[in-house]
Amino acid sequence: MLNCYSQKYLTGIIILMLLVINTSFAVAQQDTTVKAPVHPGWASGIVLDEYSQPLKGAKIHIKGKSDFVASDANGRFEIDAAPGAILVFGYPSHLVREVTIKDNSKLTVKLDDSYLVNPQTIDVLYGTEKKESELGSISTVYTNQLTSTPASLYVYAFPGQLAGVYTQQVSGFTSFHTAAISSPSIIGQNLVNTGSNNNTSSDNSEIAVSVRGQTPITIIDGVQREISSIDPESIESISVLKDGLSTILLGINSSRPVILVTTKRGQPGKPRITFTAETGLQQSLSLPTPLPAYQYAYLINETLTSDGKLPEYSAADFNAYRNHTDPIGHPDVNWFKTILSDYAPMTQYKLNVNGGTNVARYSISLGYFDQSGIFNTASEVPYNTNNDLSRYIINSDVGVQVNKNLNVDLQLFGRVQTTTEPGGNNGGGYTSVLNSLFSTPNNAYPVRNPDGSFGGSIIGGNAGPYSNNLLSQTEYSGYIQNLTDDILANLDLNYNLNGVLKGLTAKLKGNLSYQSITALNRSLQNPSFILNKDSTYSQYGQIVAQSNVFNTVYTSRQSFGQAALNYDRQFGKSQVNGIALYDSKSLVTNYDLPETVTDIALKGNYNYDGKYFAEAAVNRSGDNRYPPGHQFGTFYAVGLGWQMAKESFIKNNFSWIDSWKWRGTYARTGNGNIDQQASLYYAYKQTYNSNTPGYQYQVGTGYTTNYYWFDNPLANPYITWESADKIDFGTDISLFKDKLDITADYYHDRYFNVLGYRGSTVSLLGTPYPLENIGINLYQGGELSLTYRDHTGNFNYFVTGNINLQASKILYEDELNSPYPWTRLTGTPVSGVIYGYTAEGLYQNAQDAATSPHIAGYTPQAGDIKYKDLNGDGVINQFDESPIGGTKPLIFYGLTPGVSYKGVSLTVIIQGVTNRQIYTGNNDIVNQLGLDYSTINQQAYVSATGRWTPETAGTATLPRLAVSGYVNNGLLSSFYVKSGDYVRIKNAELGYTFPYSVTQRLKVAGLRVFVNGENLATLAGFKGIDPEETTMGAYPVQRVVNAGVSVKL
């Protein structure tokens, strides 16, 4: 209810603001009136940008001629063209427009932003750099590439758009964290972006992102913050820094790639106001089809009888299930249809204001986002129990030129987020609801009993999985909330020291940020009832009254200070740039001692005539979590570049080559991941612990509980950071007047001192060995991006795509000297390898089953999975396990075509992966193991009907059903390895920008309506489950169809 009001309230405020500003726009509009031309008879007019503000520097020429004129500071132009001639208007990163001169009236031409941006400078760590002199490997997306994705996080826009970035959507909703802070050094490990350093919490639990095989660090406006929920409209650009030279200023954390988010800064000029409202519907993808009760009962009987056990269901039972004659005693409930809704809404409002003068500039972004979940709610429950994410974000930036030399920039960022989920099973939230949903058979219990009470079942015991009714779990079990608040303040001082030394500037940066995650648990649990034969009711399940538990889950306070001297000067044809930098970051999370990371770095680059480039950096960097005396290391990088197109042999012979740059970097980087695991928290000294559950002993006549002292895991006094040698070679080519851009990269990243366990972890030691710096891993691959853009008349079109090859290999892992080479991991890919038995299909006859090698203690039968005896010893055991999938280099690609014509635009983002394999053996949607008749039966799905029977022996897709068969058929084997290849239309947007003639009449600067969507269509190599989200019971991936309007003022 509150949400509802605040939503309307916000909308109201915004509309009010619009009205106020609208009047000011009407006044401002006066300036754009066209004045009389200087040259009578010439065509003249004014060029406007998206905000209907004068666009300076637009190039105008007559079609077919090469001479052009440029618009002046007021957007005005004059050109000697007669009526009937076609004028072509162009401006970088804007759509080309052609206008036919009709008469001598003045033209007003508005140029719209293009989808792709072709910038001159790109954002790099702690600054910007000219694109032509950049030596690293950087992929970038800009605002328009982000805003077309209707989602809670900007990372949803990554798939397919960034070369070298591999993504996988693992959930359709954010995860919840409700456990209280309990002790030091276990600082909410489940919150942490497991790959990323410095143990800050991450709000991205939905899209797994890896760059060249590594989990990236997110840096927002120069400071590491793992925040993925910034309004895309307020983001200027997101760069992914993939090579070592680009990240070397992070020193001890420089091994990981960086996602560099730069938010919009104020631009001088009149206020540019954008208001966007959009709303969409989400639809769950790949929900499975459960077996109807009678089929389920039939298959359970088959499971039992094939082992000579008594059948559980009679013919009368089948009939009752099939004909639904006894919905209480013989229920057949499709729980997916009962507790899930077909569509869930998603709404967002965004307001961005940007403007300023030469003295002061400002940028303000205000956003509201609301995403509902997939669960049904009960009208009689007075509060919302469905999943819900509601978020406000404000980002403001004010820059002031205090005097000639001093510039001060203050940025404030705030985020207030509330997420709600149903109470679920015993306060387990939505994940527990989904777990129950995916494991409850249709015939487990009726939704409600005749008296209205919740149906239940005693199977599995009074506290068993069917004692808590699913409807009750979803709609009547209270709610749980996560409240996340962030404040971030950035202060930047830039002082121009030209007076001291020409080209010298000093920069000071201070940042404070605070995050708090709290949880409110207002869950409850209702009993279930079984209607007995004598019409009495038996109660099962526990009753838990509504709780009111408040937990502080995570707090962090981070301070970051940076001082830098920058020297930049041109000497003749030589350009020299140098940076001396000191920074220190201190992070206090929960109970932990502050973690302080310090960098002292020097970086210099040189280029001669824009032709030859050299760059080098060295960073002395340390982390106070390492043993004293061994906290600092030296990290360094070099890069070289050559702009071949400026050489005369190209310039004179191949005029269609605009730019052809070769570049290469090498870096020795560090990965200070000591904060990745609680077990590494100050574990260089042997420590002891007590008061730990599980470590108690009851003694004496009264059994007094004593929590005894015990050794913490063995200390590793030699622990140090992981290191890497990273090499990147690349080339950037622009051809045909920048119509075709090609970027290609090859990388060779060798990681060493990788944490791992030694092979000889002998038990005689009496305690587990700690992590040690042992392993060596190699990642290599290539990335190729192609972009082609052109226009025919007013028809602008582009296509951009990237294809990536990624391979990894364990070069050294301290493995045991196993007699069988296929059991070793050395030489296989670092991650993603599926390790298990090689299946040779199903036994088709009893004789084959009896005579083939099999696991000890099991007698296989026809219909069981047959395994390959790799070492030929006549028995299937661990020596017959080998890598059975995921060993091929991964190929992933993205393709984004787009067209626009007279305000109508369409873009489509396609993403695909090949050479990928997934393991489905633990997903009951695919396998038959929900029917294994262990103590509790689980749900089974239509795929189970493909099980082996003597009649279907030839066509069976799954092994036979038998209680005893699980021992054999449940083994991890290639039988359950499926193709993980897929191609997905990740995103598409169709938009219409109203022409100036209309917007002028409406007294707005710009107006755009659009429809876009996410996860629109999929072509998968294996169709049983979603190709990205392969875990059973995860929140389903959502297809989103969204429509909105964007007003510019």
Next chain:
Amino acid sequence: MKNHINKILPAIILLCVVYGCKKYEQFPVDKITINYVFDPRDSAGATAQSYLLGVYAIVPNGHNRVGGDYLDAASDDAVSSQTSTAQVTQMSTNAVTSFTFPSGENIWEGTNPNGTPNSFWAGIRTANEFIDNIGVVPVKGALPNGVGTRWVWQSEARFLRAYFYFELVKRYGGVPLLGNTVYNINDVITLPRNSFSDCITYIVNELDAVKDSLITTPLANPNDNYRATKGAALALKARVLLYAASPLFNGGNIDGANPLTGYPNYDVNRWTLAANAARDVVNLGGYQLDQSFTDIFLTQNNPERIMIRPGGNSISIETNNGPVGFQAASAVGNTSPTQELINSFPMQNGLAITDPTSGYNSADPYAINSTPKRDPRLAATILYNGHPWLNTSLQTFEGGQSKPDINTQQTLTGYYMRKFMGIFENTPTYSSHSSDWVVFRYAEVLLTLAEAENEAAGSPPSDCYTQLYALRARATIDPGPSNTYGVPQNMNTAQMRAFIQNEWRIEFAFEEHRYFDIKRWKLAQTVMSQPRTGVSIVQTGSTLTFNPANVLNTVFTTKQYFHPIPYDEILKDQNLKQNPGW
């Protein structure tokens, strides 16, 4: 303004510098280092003593220890009722290898040094750490004989270390002896195994060295009932020497002269040593048989207990092993005792049921309605059809309350285990009771004495009979007119041996004796090669028909006399030699 800035700025910088100098924690104070645990200034030694408790905690609690089952369910006394393949069943059917040995009995590899005691190497490490460091703690107090408290504690740790070594030796044969060394990350550990003989000598020497530095029974403080006493040290010594004298190790080496798997030769003197060690415990005088058989396991500090592993107050024995079908007292009945075990109990007159004069009635095998009754230990050990339980008469006939035959877990043999449970014959439900695991009890010493004396002497000495009479008297077997408690008279050594072996079986069922006893007697190959049987009782009207039923075909090969050393450990330590056959 500019002048002001010139003053304010240095002031701010100065403030920052001064402020920046404040001290902060370099290493978290909540991380406790060794000088706190073994504190040279702590005359109470509270943390050190607490650390010693952690060593005690590694002594296993045998209740449902191996994958939810009693270890003896891997012997011929019982089978597991679990619907999935139980660890004990894997062991008894030889469905194990050196790399798949069930975790519940893989006491070599467990890497968990916490309260779940699965690795005795962890126990030896923590004991060594305690032994090496306790010396600095100036604990007040001393035993009456003058031994300072810290040395008493150290002796307890040495006792526990010896106990852990013996647990390893009786399963694996000779193992590496580590001495007092606590290895750390720098050590490359490639130790070979010491011989069986070395290990026995080491353990016995350790026990001899510490026996007079331990507290004694009767306990000055009843709350010390968990601690190692002189009696415990001597009882362990007796058990160690009994095993060392037993056929498997003493002359019956399965691998010829392999020094790891036993002595290469037979020496009758080993039996004498065992007898003497048992006699030493008897001579301590602090112990006697508890006059109630069920009471041994339910009452703390009863006079029969020599050492326990405290188990607290709980009903977990009942919920794990009690009969199924009781709604108010739900239980899963993991343990299904075999017909072979039931048959080994004599009648109350002491005569074996195979004795034609015993009065055994196969139509009323448990002598519920007829006389003579069965050995009362049967009713105290087994729940059978008609056994009073939870205010009813137990139904284990086909389709009965506790054997409903509906695909859920239930007894496989027609029997449930009764031993260790509280007195719930006439109560509606279970309630918590003391459920310690008895590691050593006096009855073991008496039987050890009887067995060793029988083997050491040419023919059974009268003392053998005396011990058996004592046990049977406590079991309330009828003494009979000649006060022989049904023990056949004038047996030769072999007859006496067989009789004592049966007495071990019925007296110590489920107490982790049988599993090792049939190995050390080298009987396993015989008894485990026969099918395990139970009974299928069909009720027709009020008539019961008892049909034998095979429930499991156990398998035993010679290699199973020893546990395999885990496969990976052999690869990791090239000097470790695998046991024969694995």
